[in-house]
Amino acid sequence: MHGSLPIWSNPAAWIHRRADAFCAFSRIIGKIVAFLCNWCSYAGADLAGVSRLQYPPSVRVIRVMCSSRVNPIFIVKALQSADGVLLSGCHPGGCHYISGNYLARRRFVLLKKFLEYLGIEPKRLVLSWFFASEGKKFSEVVEDMVKSLG
Amino acid sequence: MNLTEMREELKKVIRRDDVELIIGYEKGTFGFHARASFFRNEKDVERFIFSPLCTQNLSTYLKFEREKKIGIVVRGCDCRSLLQLCQENFVRRENLLIIGVPCRGVVDTGKIKSFPLHGDVVEKGDRYTVISDGKREEYRREELIAEKCKFCISPLPLEYDILLGEPSDAKKPVRPSYDDILKNEEKSIQERREYWDRAFSRCIRCHACRNVCPLCFCRRCSLESLLPQWIHRSSSPEENALYQIMRVFHLAGRCTGCEECTRVCPMGIPLRELTRKLEKEVFHLFNHLAGMGVEGKNVLATFSPEEDF
Numbered sequence: 169m170h171g172s173l174p175i176w177s178n179p180a181a182w183i184h185r186r187a188d189a190f191c192a193f194s195r196i197i198g199k200i201v202a203f204l205c206n207w208c209s210y211a212g213a214d215l216a217g218v219s220r221l222q223y224p225p226s227v228r229v230i231r232v233m234c235s236s237r238v239n240p241i242f243i244v245k246a247l248q249s250a251d252g253v254l255l256s257g258c259h260p261g262g263c264h265y266i267s268g269n270y271l272a273r274r275r276f277v278l279l280k281k282f283l284e285y286l287g288i289e290p291k292r293l294v295l296s297w298f299f300a301s302e303g304k305k306f307s308e309v310v311e312d313m314v315k316s317l318g
Numbered sequence: 319m320n321l322t323e324m325r326e327e328l329k330k331v332i333r334r335d336d337v338e339l340i341i342g343y344e345k346g347t348f349g350f351h352a353r354a355s356f357f358r359n360e361k362d363v364e365r366f367i368f369s370p371l372c373t374q375n376l377s378t379y380l381k382f383e384r385e386k387k388i389g390i391v392v393r394g395c396d397c398r399s400l401l402q403l404c405q406e407n408f409v410r411r412e413n414l415l416i417i418g419v420p421c422r423g424v425v426d427t428g429k430i431k432s433f434p435l436h437g438d439v440v441e442k443g444d445r446y447t448v449i450s451d452g453k454r455e456e457y458r459r460e461e462l463i464a465e466k467c468k469f470c471i472s473p474l475p476l477e478y479d480i481l482l483g484e485p486s487d488a489k490k491p492v493r494p495s496y497d498d499i500l501k502n503e504e505k506s507i508q509e510r511r512e513y514w515d516r517a518f519s520r521c522i523r524c525h526a527c528r529n530v531c532p533l534c535f536c537r538r539c540s541l542e543s544l545l546p547q548w549i550h551r552s553s554s555p556e557e558n559a560l561y562q563i564m565r566v567f568h569l570a571g572r573c574t575g576c577e578e579c580t581r582v583c584p585m586g587i588p589l590r591e592l593t594r595k596l597e598k599e600v601f602h603l604f605n606h607l608a609g610m611g612v613e614g615k616n617v618l619a620t621f622s623p624e625e626d627f
Contacts, residue, residue: 180546240567241540241548244560260623270621274604277627278570278618281599285503285592286559287511 183230183245198314200227201246201253205235205269208258208299215303223307224314227254236268240279243293247283251317252292254309259297269297291316319483321367327482328363328417331389337415340389341379343372348435350450351427354379368482370425370439370446373464375399375576377532380409387413393421394488395466397475398574398609399532406572408535411612418478420488423459423467426581430462431455465590466577469495476610494607496598499591514559520585521558527579527589528565533572541565566592571600571617574609603627 183201204210210231216223228250232238235257243253255276257269276295284290294313298305319327331337344355344365352372356379357363368391376390377399392400397418404411425439430448437450439462446462448455460468473488475481502510528534528541540548541564548564550557566573566589573593580590600606606617 178546180548241564244563285595286514287507
């Protein structure tokens with residue numbers, strides 16, 4: 169049913185499908201859903217691939233237009249099937265939409281504290297910024313996450 | 319100010335041309351609990367009561383628009399909800415006639431040992447007397463008072479057009495303190511997980527917490543939307559947790575702590591511990607308290623580039 173609909177009409181189903189792609193690989197540890205912003209982080213992750221840098225295969229990328237597009241629901245929904253969630257955007261001050269990442273930062277910090285209170289380990293939520301040129305940083309961040317989760 | 323004087327004052331208000339109705343309290347069906355009521359003329363106002371049993375937050379009923387003014391009876395905490403609604407442009411301040419009541423704390427009826435249907439609660443000094451069917455039960459104030467009142471920072475409404483009583487009638491405010499959730503914060507992560515799993519497994523998804531919340535005013539709610547469907551219809555602890563996280567987080571930086579959600583929850587889920595935690599974090603991280611004035615912006619819609627988390 170959801171297959172025929174565009175992504176933006178049903179983000180819930182989409183996040184679920186992306187995270188559920190892990191089901192076939194249930195023994196994989198450190199399953200990560202990464203929300204990457206279109207302008208910096210996604211290009212950064214792309215650079216990691218283009219430069220043939222090794223990073224864990226258990227990361228699933230969801231491209232969003234800005235880190236502030238990520239509703240806190242997205243993150244909690246992804247956590248239902250994944251071990252960790254990475255939220256990433258342009259560095260503070262470098263947002264394509266000028267202030268999106270500042271808003272995302274406030275939300276994320278609050279959500280992390282709140283989920284910790286509900287008994288979800290804070291290491292499962294990671295916020296990290298990288299530019300399009302920082303492919304190396306992307307692979308390192310993901311590597312560190314998988315190590316700490318595993 | 320006693321009840322007769324309050325009613326006289328309200329009659330003066332309802333006689334005004336620019337006021338359409340007053341939202342206040344009246345005796346409930348059986349006579350013990352109080353319920354919300356809408357007064358449109360002087361005869362209606364005769365039904366008005368105010369006692370420590372009037373626990374409802376009446377700003378919940380502002381979910382319609384009117385051309386004339388609406389008079390609304392509020393205590394300090396309800397007034398903060400009103401101001402937050404004004405701040406979010408849901409209602410206009412000039413369309414409201416805020417009738418403030420200096421508050422001395424309300425009774426949590428769940429704490430009364432018997433189950434009274436008739437009767438009343440009388441406040442005298444630091445003691446409450448529950449009179450019901452000829453029987454009298456004595457309680458100390460701390461035994462019967464609602465949890466929110468123990469941490470009340472504004473017993474006197476912050477803004478009002480008319481005050482029923484003297485400002486000195488209100489009890490003394492306390493500084494913002496979040497000691498009541500310390501016992502949860504001190505637990506280990508595993509213990510907290512188990513605690514909330516147990517709490518959320520009781521949820522029957524009746525939506526009472528959402529419906530009663532004065533600040534939950536979206537016409538289309540993502541909690542019951544089917545496309546996208548964020549939450550499964552079946553209630554499992556996991557889905558219930560998602561339900562509450564979504565609901566409470568939508569109130570982040572907006573919740574004014576009237577704790578109506580906790581009061582109406584039929585399964586006794588300690589929802590106040592969730593909203594209090596968010597309030598605490600918003601206060602400590604962003605130094606912001608919701609509903610302290612009509613001016614201002616939502617804390618999650620603003621930012622300062624200098625802050626570093």
